[in-house]
Amino acid sequence: MDNSTQGPLVARGMGRTMAHLWMILGVIIVAFPVYYVFIASTHSVQTILRPPLPLLPGSDAYENYRGAFSGEINRIGGVSLWRLLGNTTLIAVGIAVGKIVISMASAYAIVFFKFPFRMACFWLIFITLMLPVEVRIQPTYKVMVDLGLIDTYAGLILPLIASATATLLFRQFFMTIPDELLEAARVDGAGPWRFFKDILWPLSLTNVAAIFVIQFIYGWTQYLWPLLVTNSNEMNTIVIALKKMVSFADADTPWNLVMVTSVLAILPPILVVVLMQRWFVKGLVETEK
Amino acid sequence: MRRTVFPHKLLPWLLLAPQLAITLIFFYWPAAQAFRQSVLREDPFGLSSQFVGLANFRKVLNDPAYLNAAQVTVVFSVLVAFFAMTIALFLAVQVEKIVRGKGLYRTLMIWPYAVAPAIAGMLWLFMFNPSFGTLAWPLRQLGINWNPLLDGEQAMALVVAAATWKQISYNFLFFVAGLQAIPKSLLEAAAIDGATKRRAFWTIVFPLLTPTTFFLLVVNTVYALFDTFGIIHAVTSGGPGKSTETLVYKVYNDGFVNLIMGDSAAQSVILMVIVISLTAFQFRFIEKRVHYG
Numbered sequence: 203m204d205n206s207t208q209g210p211l212v213a214r215g216m217g218r219t220m221a222h223l224w225m226i227l228g229v230i231i232v233a234f235p236v237y238y239v240f241i242a243s244t245h246s247v248q249t250i251l252r253p254p255l256p257l258l259p260g261s262d263a264y265e266n267y268r269g270a271f272s273g274e275i276n277r278i279g280g281v282s283l284w285r286l287l288g289n290t291t292l293i294a295v296g297i298a299v300g301k302i303v304i305s306m307a308s309a310y311a312i313v314f315f316k317f318p319f320r321m322a323c324f325w326l327i328f329i330t331l332m333l334p335v336e337v338r339i340q341p342t343y344k345v346m347v348d349l350g351l352i353d354t355y356a357g358l359i360l361p362l363i364a365s366a367t368a369t370l371l372f373r374q375f376f377m378t379i380p381d382e383l384l385e386a387a388r389v390d391g392a393g394p395w396r397f398f399k400d401i402l403w404p405l406s407l408t409n410v411a412a413i414f415v416i417q418f419i420y421g422w423t424q425y426l427w428p429l430l431v432t433n434s435n436e437m438n439t440i441v442i443a444l445k446k447m448v449s450f451a452d453a454d455t456p457w458n459l460v461m462v463t464s465v466l467a468i469l470p471p472i473l474v475v476v477l478m479q480r481w482f483v484k485g486l487v488e489t490e491k
Numbered sequence: 492m493r494r495t496v497f498p499h500k501l502l503p504w505l506l507l508a509p510q511l512a513i514t515l516i517f518f519y520w521p522a523a524q525a526f527r528q529s530v531l532r533e534d535p536f537g538l539s540s541q542f543v544g545l546a547n548f549r550k551v552l553n554d555p556a557y558l559n560a561a562q563v564t565v566v567f568s569v570l571v572a573f574f575a576m577t578i579a580l581f582l583a584v585q586v587e588k589i590v591r592g593k594g595l596y597r598t599l600m601i602w603p604y605a606v607a608p609a610i611a612g613m614l615w616l617f618m619f620n621p622s623f624g625t626l627a628w629p630l631r632q633l634g635i636n637w638n639p640l641l642d643g644e645q646a647m648a649l650v651v652a653a654a655t656w657k658q659i660s661y662n663f664l665f666f667v668a669g670l671q672a673i674p675k676s677l678l679e680a681a682a683i684d685g686a687t688k689r690r691a692f693w694t695i696v697f698p699l700l701t702p703t704t705f706f707l708l709v710v711n712t713v714y715a716l717f718d719t720f721g722i723i724h725a726v727t728s729g730g731p732g733k734s735t736e737t738l739v740y741k742v743y744n745d746g747f748v749n750l751i752m753g754d755s756a757a758q759s760v761i762l763m764v765i766v767i768s769l770t771a772f773q774f775r776f777i778e779k780r781v782h783y784g
Contacts, residue, residue, distance in 0.1 A: 210675040211696070213588035217688070221588035228582040229599045232659060235614035236606070238625070242617065254625040304510040311503035316496045323507055330518045332770045336717050336739045337763040340746040340755050341524035342517060349516075361517040364510055377493075384495045394497050423607035425721035426743070441607045445725045448613055457623070464610060464617075471605035476598060483601075486664060 236468060243267075243461035250457045262458065270462040278456060279443045279463070280435035287466065290439045293358050293428075294421035294471075300363030301417050302410055309372035310398060314384070324373070331366040335427060346431050357431045358439075362424070368413050371488055375409050376402070412485030415478045422471045440467040522763065528756035547757035557758070559733055560741040567651060567737055568715035574655040576707055579662030580700075584692070586663075587670045597667070601660045608657055609721030615653040616726050639727070643734025646727045650735055653726065654719045662707050669703035670696070709773040716765065738762060 213221060242250050245260035275283040311317075312324050335342060342361070351357030379402065387397045428439045438446070444467055447460050475482050529547055531540040551557050586596050603611070618626045621638045630637040639645040673696060681691040720739050723729060729736035729744065736744070742762060746755035 210673045210678050211584060211587040211670060212590055213688075218588055218590070221585040222592070224585040225582065225589065225596045228578075228585070229596065232600055232603055232656070235611070235618060235656065236603075238618055239614055251623045253623050253628040304513070307506040308510040311506035313493065314497055315499060315503035315506075317500060317503045320503075323511065326519075327510055327514060330514050332767045333518045333522050333763070334717055334766060336720065336742065337759050337766055338518070338521040338525050339742060339759060341521035341528070343747075344524070345516060345521055360513060364513040364518065369510065381494050384493070388495065388497075394499065394502060397497075419605050423605075423610075423721075425607060425609045425724070429724070430747070441609050441721075444613065445609055448616070448725065449728075461617070464613065467610055468606055471607075472602045475602050475605040479598060479601070483664060486604075486661070487668065 236472075239461055239464045239468070243458065243465045245458060247456055247458050250461070266458045266462050270459050270466075274456070274459055275443075275463060278447050278459060279438070281438060281443070283463065283466065285436065286438060286440040286443050286463075287470075289437065290422060290441070290467075291470070292355060293424070293439060294418050296355070296359040297362050297421035297424075298414050298417035300359060301365040301368050302413055304363055305365045305368035306372050306406070306410075308369050309376055310394075310402070312369075313373055313376040314394065314397075324369075327364070327369050328366050330364055335361075339426075339430070343430055351431065353432050353434050353437050355437075358424075358428060358437070362421070362427060365417070368417070371409060371413065372406070375406065379405070408481065408484065409488075411478065411481040412488060414485075415474055415482045416485040418474055419471050525756050525759040525763070528753060529760045531756075532753045543753075547753045548761070551754055551757045551761070554754075556733065556736075557741065560736050560738050563647075563733070563735060564716065564737040564739075567647065567654075567719075567735070568712055570651045571654045571658065571715040571719070572708060572711040574651070575658035575711055576662050576704070578655070579659045580666050580704075582659070583663050583666035583670055584696075586667060597664075600663050603657050604660045606657060607721060608654070608719055609725040611657040612650065612653045612722035612726040615649055615656070619649055641731055643731055646731055646735050650719070650722050650726055653722050654715060657722075658711060658714055662711070665703055665707055666700070669700045673699050706773070709769055713766070713769055716762075 212218075238255070241257065241259055242255060243266055244263035245255065246262045246265075249256070249260060249262075270283050273282060275281075275286070279286065308323075308327060312320055346352055346357055346361070349357075351360070383401060384397065387401060392400070423441065424439065425441055425445075428437075428442050432438060432442070435443070435446075440463065444460070444463050447455070447463065451457075451460075530542060530544060532543045532547065533540040582600065586593055586600075589596070606614070616624075616639075618624050619630075619637070619639060621627050621640060627637050636642075637645065639649045677695055677699075678691055681695055686694070716737070717739055719737070720743065723735055723737055723740045724743075727735040729740050738758070739762065742755055742758040745751045745758065
């Protein structure tokens with residue numbers, strides 16, 4: 203996509219120069235909030251509280267980040283930065299892997315087996331698209347309490363791994379596998395597990411990567427759910443911890459450390475998107491079909 | 492349906508079991524409960540409840556606070572969808588005029604997608620914080636009495652900006668894909684006929700983008716309605732007053748902070764109807780795209 207295949211709108215001369223200027227302006231607007239918080243994370247509290255903020259990184263970067271990682275976040279967040287990053291990573295990876303596993307299994311059952319209520323099961327999964335947590339918030343919370351899932355990793359991960367979109371995507375992909383492939387495998391005596399492991403899984407890898415990127419971001423950026431099902435600081439994700447730091451801010455709030463936490467809350471998912479861009483774009487476009 | 496399948500009878504159920512269990516326990520059961528509670532009213536001690544028909548709905552729909560939240564939601568969603576789509580379309584058209592550097596621009600444009608909505612809100616709050624925000628400072632110098640924590644309209648502007656900012660990258664990717672699918676020959680023909688670029692855009696490019704635009708309209712509406720809870724919660728908590736209290740924020744607030752169950756359930760059911768209509772609309776349209784596209 204990145205090579206210079208000439209699109210229908212390609213301009214010449216002035217038009218193209220203007221387009222570059224507009225794009226540079228667009229990139230500045232898009233990047234500025236993140237650049238701003240990064241710059242703020244490299245200055246002292248005094249500098250941050252005396253606007254305007256310098257436009258270049260300050261000399262307190264090492265000091266701020268070292269402090270944040272060696273326990274100063276405990277003071278304002280009640281729990282270490284390592285724990286916050288660990289929790290969030292565990293939840294994001296857990297959700298992404300969980301979604302991939304259960305939706306691949308469901309799609310496999312629906313496409314490669316014949317059994318009563320096959321399509322009813324598919325629709326049952328599909329309709330969950332129309333039931334986001336926001337529309338069933340109170341009763342879902344009650345289920346969590348009844349099952350003792352409040353303040354547990356299982357509670358943070360399990361209810362979010364049902365995935366209509368991933369099931370739909372795998373189903374569509376599995377349906378493109380030619381019948382001959384399955385027939386040949388069966389002639390060779392391969393059972394469902396062998397067929398999956400040796401043939402289907404290797405063919406599915408790009409789809410798996412695409413879904414992983416999208417769902418990792420989904421897991422990392424969760425907000426309402428962790429807000430509902432966690433009370434203890436120990437279970438906070440970095441996003442929730444940051445929100446608590448900001449809303450209990452007072453004259454003594456170490457804003458430099460809040461800025462460091464913000465940078466670390468933003469950086470991992472951005473790295474995933476930028477480094478896995480090819481799969482990210484594929485995943486984004488395909489899960490929306 | 493495939494011609495060849497595996498003959499197992501029990502295995503498919505085992506494979507489906509985890510996903511079905513999760514959807515039944517965490518989706519269908521609570522959704523059914525929301526419907527049930529929406530027609531019941533509990534006594535103040537939560538000991539007994541009685542069937543009240545649509546009384547909860549009548550109460551909610553006549554509540555000025557709810558109507559205010561509905562109005563806030565419409566204003567917020569229209570502004571976010573409009574700005575996020577217009578800016579993204581403009582930038583997508585610009586990037587398509589460029590030959591070299593497209594990939595770099597795309598990389599630089601897409602990553603706000605990875606920023607959590609709540610954090611997007613906080614980033615904008617940092618920049619425009621009335622006491623230390625660098626961008627609040629010039630507003631002050633211009634004589635604007637900038638304080639989004641006290642002024643409802645300014646608070647709305649701030650959450651709209653944050654929500655828009657986060658959504659631009661998503662729309663940008665889809666508009667770029669839509670623009671690349673437009674046949675070059677049509678634009679060349681228009682150029683031969685002497686149409687100006689502007690005219691060619693509005694008479695050829697924009698109409699051909701309609702499927703993408705419609706799709707994004709639904710996605711952006713759903714985003715503005717539901718996914719922006721984090722922005723509102725983190726930046727304004729619905730305030731000042733109730734000037735940024737959206738429907739989703741209110742359902743959360745009534746159910747968890749004010750603990751009014753019947754009302755909260757009725758609000759949930761109303762939201763459910765909104766999502767179902769939007770999703771149904773989206774799928775009807777997507778079916779069309781599959782048929783003709």
